């Protein structure tokens with residue numbers, strides 16, 4: 001057989017493919033735990049960012065150790081010790097019939113169809129007293145499900161920070177939900193009015209600072225009204241009666257036990 005025969009060329013190409021696929025598979029398997037670790041670290045970083053506690057100079061793990069992770073049963077509005085808060089995965093729980101809730105269409109503002117009955121929440125305390133409560137929220141944008149954290153001050157109404165850590169909206173359009181300028185409008189905004197109604201919303205256009213509703217409103221995103229509407233809707237769902245409202249009401253009345 002000559003050196004350049006078709007059979008030889010095909011054999012070399014085949015062996016090269018096998019070697020490369022083994023290398024790629026080995027890298028994917030070998031790095032999967034590192035990827036999981038990075039994902040967890042990124043999520044924790046975003047919890048810290050939402051709370052305004054992130055310091056780039058300190059390892060995320062050290063900063064996160066000051067935050068208390070708990071699980072809430074949204075049905076009862078109580079904390080539960082049924083699951084380990086460090087490992088509980090509410091996305092996985094949303095897929096299991098024994099831990100999920102199917103959301104009736106007429107109240108599914110976030111357009112997520114089902115959610116976990118149990119949610120991770122994060123408490124920041126100072127001398128035992130609750131200073132901030134960080135809540136995970138998610139809902140549909142234009143192209144994707146957007147996942148974020150909203151941090152509330154001790155009054156459980158004033159926003160301390162709000163950031164998305166995962167979404168697939170278009171960079172420069174819906175992706176502007178990550179823009180630090182846009183995000184900087186959230187601290188100080190109020191979620192509920194005095195009757196307990198969820199009022200927070202992202203407008204189409206700019207907020208009128210002299211308007212009566214100014215404290216509940218955030219500027220829209222130019223050319224990305226559909227993503228912005230998704231943000232309003234997901235907050236209205238999660239902060240409402242089928243989301244965290246019963247839990248927040250209990251917390252207001254009973255406080256957080258040590």
Ligand SMILES: Cc1cc2nc3c(=O)[nH]c(=O)nc-3n(C[C@H](O)[C@H](O)[C@H](O)COP(=O)(O)O)c2cc1C
Nearest residue numbers: 142169170173174175221222223224225226227228
């Ligand atoms: C390629 C492409 C990507 C787009 N991505 C988004 C997006 O991520 N979020 C969004 O709200 N609108 C996006 N739009 C625009 C929407 O189709 C729609 O026009 C827009 O949300 C309306 O907002 P406006 O009234 O502020 O212009 C995209 C449009 C195109 C053509």
